Amino acid sequence: xxxxxxxxxxxxxxxxxxxxxxxxxxxxxxxxxxxxxxxxxxxxxxxxxxxxxxxxxxxxxxxxxxxxxxxxxxxxxxxxxxxxxxxxxxxxxxxxxxxxxxxxxxxxxxxxxxxxxxxxxxxxxxxxxxxxxxxxxxxxxxxxxxxxxxxxxxxxxxxxxxxxxxxxxxxxxxxxxxxxxxxxxxxxxxxxxxxxxxxxxxxxxxxxxxxxxxxxxxxxxxxxxxxxxxxxxxxxxxxxxxxxxxxxxxxxxxxxxxxxxxxxxxxxxxxxxxxxxxxxxxxxxxxxxxxxxxxxxxxxxxxxxxxxxxxxxxxxxxxxxxxxxxxxxxxxxxxxxxxxxx
Amino acid sequence: xxxxxxxxxxxxxxxxxxxxxxxxxxxxxxxxxxxxxxxxxxxxxxxxxxxxxxxxxxxxxxxxxxxxxxxxxxxxxxxxxxxxxxxxxxxxxxxxxxxxxxxxxxxxxxxxxxxxxxxxxxxxxxxxxxxxxxxxxxxxxxxxxxxxxxxxxxxxxxxxxxxxxxxxxxxxxxxxxxxxxxxxxxxxxxxxxxxxxxxxxxxxxxxxxxxxxxxxxxxxxxxxxxxxxx
Numbered sequence: 162x163x164x165x166x167x168x169x170x171x172x173x174x175x176x177x178x179x180x181x182x183x184x185x186x187x188x189x190x191x192x193x194x195x196x197x198x199x200x201x202x203x204x205x206x207x208x209x210x211x212x213x214x215x216x217x218x219x220x221x222x223x224x225x226x227x228x229x230x231x232x233x234x235x236x237x238x239x240x241x242x243x244x245x246x247x248x249x250x251x252x253x254x255x256x257x258x259x260x261x262x263x264x265x266x267x268x269x270x271x272x273x274x275x276x277x278x279x280x281x282x283x284x285x286x287x288x289x290x291x292x293x294x295x296x297x298x299x300x301x302x303x304x305x306x307x308x309x310x311x312x313x314x315x316x317x318x319x320x321x322x323x324x325x326x327x328x329x330x331x332x333x334x335x336x337x338x339x340x341x342x343x344x345x346x347x348x349x350x351x352x353x354x355x356x357x358x359x360x361x362x363x364x365x366x367x368x369x370x371x372x373x374x375x376x377x378x379x380x381x382x383x384x385x386x387x388x389x390x391x392x393x394x395x396x397x398x399x400x401x402x403x404x405x406x407x408x409x410x411x412x413x414x415x416x417x418x419x420x421x422x423x424x425x426x427x428x429x430x431x432x433x434x435x436x437x438x439x440x441x442x443x444x445x446x447x448x449x450x451x452x453x454x455x456x457x458x459x460x461x462x463x464x465x466x467x468x469x470x471x472x473x474x475x476x477x478x479x480x481x482x483x484x485x486x487x488x489x490x491x492x493x494x495x496x497x498x499x500x501x502x503x
Numbered sequence: 504x505x506x507x508x509x510x511x512x513x514x515x516x517x518x519x520x521x522x523x524x525x526x527x528x529x530x531x532x533x534x535x536x537x538x539x540x541x542x543x544x545x546x547x548x549x550x551x552x553x554x555x556x557x558x559x560x561x562x563x564x565x566x567x568x569x570x571x572x573x574x575x576x577x578x579x580x581x582x583x584x585x586x587x588x589x590x591x592x593x594x595x596x597x598x599x600x601x602x603x604x605x606x607x608x609x610x611x612x613x614x615x616x617x618x619x620x621x622x623x624x625x626x627x628x629x630x631x632x633x634x635x636x637x638x639x640x641x642x643x644x645x646x647x648x649x650x651x652x653x654x655x656x657x658x659x660x661x662x663x664x665x666x667x668x669x670x671x672x673x674x675x676x677x678x679x680x681x682x683x684x685x686x687x688x689x690x691x692x693x694x695x696x697x698x699x700x701x702x703x704x705x706x707x708x709x710x711x712x713x714x715x716x717x718x719x720x721x722x723x724x725x726x727x728x729x730x731x732x733x
Contacts, residue, residue, distance in 0.1 A: 183688050184655075225629065225637050225649065228612055228620065234637040235651030274690050 182274030185209065189218065189269040198258035200244055202271050205252040209275030214246045216256050219270040220263070241265050246273075319499075334485055341478060352467055355381065355392070356460075371459055383463070390466055573678050573701035574628050574640060576613045576621060578604045579731035582706060586723045596726060640680060640701070650687060657683040667700045667708055669724045674702040674709075681713055697722070 187208065191201035200218070204210050222237035240262050248255035258265065355373070375381035375394065384391040581600040587593070601621075603614035613621045618633030626643035639658055641647045646659040661679035668674070683696040698713040705728055711721035 182690055184690055185688070219648070222649075225639070225651070227631055228607075228610065228622065232635065234631060234635060235639075235649045235656075237647065237649040238655075240646075240648060 182209070182276055184272055185275045187271045187273070189265055189267055189271055192265050192267055198261065198265060199247075200256050200258065200265050200269075200271070202246075202254040202256055203252075204271070204273070205250045205254050207251045209277060210246055210249060210254050210273060211276050212246055212249050214273055214276075215259075216244045216246060216271045216273045218242050218244060218258075218265050219272060220266065221270060238270065239263070241269050244271070323499075338478075338482075345474065349471070352471075355383075356463070356467075371463075385462075385466070388466075388469075390463075390470070573642060573703050574621075574706050575704060575730075576604075576611075576623070576628075577601065577730065578613070580706075581727075581729060581731070582725060583727035584707075584723050585726045587720070640699075642678070653687055654684045655687045659683075661698060665700060667702065669709055669721075672708075672725075674700070674705065677702045677708065 185204075185208075187202050187204035189200045190203045193199040193201070202210070202216065218241035219238040220241050222239055224233045225235040225237065226232065227234055242258050242261035242263070242265060244256035244258050244265075246254050246256045256271075369385040371383040373381040373383065378397040380395045380397065382393045382395055384393070578601050581598055583596055583598045585594065585596045588595075598616075599619075600616045601613050602616045605612040605614065610622045610624065615621065619630055621628060621630045623629075626641065627647065628640040628642070630638040630640070632638075635652065637649075637651050639647055639649060639656075641658050641660060644660060646657060648655075648657045650656065659681050661681040663678050665677040665679050666673065666675050667677045677700040680699045680701065681696055682699065683694050685691070685694045696713040697710060698715075699710045700708050702708045705725070707723075708725040709721045710723040712719060
């Protein structure tokens with residue numbers, strides 16, 4: 162029992178690594194005495210033997226039997242010698258004795274290290290093994306997919322942040338563009354109104370200044386200073402009145418003409434005047450024609466100025482769009498490069 | 504039987520009726536560290552020369568047949584072994600004792616208190632445990648190889664004259680028996696070994712892993728023994 166105890170202690174330290182060849186037993190089936198001692202083993206290539214393998218020859222002795230129970234407790238194995246495999250067949254092998262303690266005999270045990278790779282290479286894998294291999298491959302594929310998923314997930318936050326930033330930039334751009342369009346539409350609408358008023362309304366002005374009757378009691382004054390068109394809205398400071406009406410009576414609009422407020426004129430000490438088409442026609446048709454020509458020239462100049470202004474604004478907007486699209490392309494390329502590196 | 508582990512600290516108190524003279528016992532039980540020293544005869548002589556004034560090692564008188572062997576088998580003889588499990592922190596002492604002798608036509612069987620049966624055959628001693636294991640102790644020069652319980656076991660006499668010091672006890676002229684074993688299907692690289700030391704007229708006095716590593720301690724040491732338990 163001391164022996165058993167010690168062995169069990171030592172067995173704990175044994176590591177069954179499996180890195181070494183498994184030891185298996187076969188038998189000596191023939192012994193040849195020609196020249197060197199040669200033995201024929203009952204095992205070959207398909208049994209895991211290989212050329213040059215060392216084989217330990219043992220001879221079994223009388224069994225160790227328990228004196229009370231007759232149970233066989235062990236079998237002595239007398240070392241016979243050591244042989245080296247020289248000739249190899251599928252199920253047979255020839256080995257030459259390289260060390261002998263006694264003469265080998267038929268029936269002696271031959272212990273060798275089995276090489277499983279050769280057997281695996283020559284024998285087809287059983288169905289169970291094929292299933293296991295298939296399952297292992299499936300698991301490997303699953304692992305690869307899992308690794309890819311993990312990689313994508315790990316890169317997702319950065320990528321998502323970049324996309325989110327891009328979306329924010331685009332949103333800001335769209336908002337700015339929308340505001341700009343609204344502003345342009347408003348401006349365009351105002352310009353149209355002004356032109357309509359200029360064309361259909363009355364005007365007053367000299368040189369580079371034009372006053373348009375915009376509404377019932379408001380004048381719209383257009384001033385050209387270089388390339389700048391200045392528009393000012395001025396409520397009436399004088400009242401229109403019909404000729405012959407008292408100074409305090411407010412005169413309504415008439416199609417015949419515009420009447421200046423006589424009270425205002427009186428205060429300034431200037432004579433009142435009126436502009437009457439009928440009167441003008443009566444006085445001189447050339448003046449009337451000249452006036453119309455002058456108005457046409459002014460309106461044409463205004464249209465040119467407004468057209469230039471509109472082109473200038475729209476040109477700036479196009480450049481802004483092109484710059485933004487270029488920046489967007491560069492950002493996309495940067496994101497793709499960074500994603501590719503990861 | 505087993506052994507149990509008792510640790511390497513212990514008191515060795517040999518029986519006063521021990522009939523062997525080659526072992527000296529310390530008068531007073533002293534707790535000391537058990538440290539085996541296995542040396543050759545020359546080294547032993549040197550050690551004896553150095554310590555002869557304090558602990559002289561006596562020669563080995565042949566008392567009788569049982570005492571003159573390395574594994575005395577007689578009814579009443581007992582051995583107390585101690586061992587220690589450093590990992591679990593336990594120390595164990597176990598007694599082995601021969602309680603019965605049965606003479607047959609071809610052999611004499613000795614029964615131990617733990618159920619083990621031992622007998623001599625040729626130049627070997629066979630120990631057979633109640634659980635089926637068999638231990639073969641060769642006393643001759645020839646190695647003995649056998650298979651038992653799925654193990655390939657090789658027994659061989661190592662150093663035939665060894666000085667074994669266990670604590671304050673010195674056992675001279677011990678026989679070292681080296682046991683090498685492995686599972687039958689495992690290669691030679693998986694072979695493990697331990698060495699047992701048998702003192703003439705006493706029996707097993709210690710066991711250690713073989714080859715010993717620096718600083719290693721024996722797995723079992725003899726704490727007490729005698730021809731008959733008082």
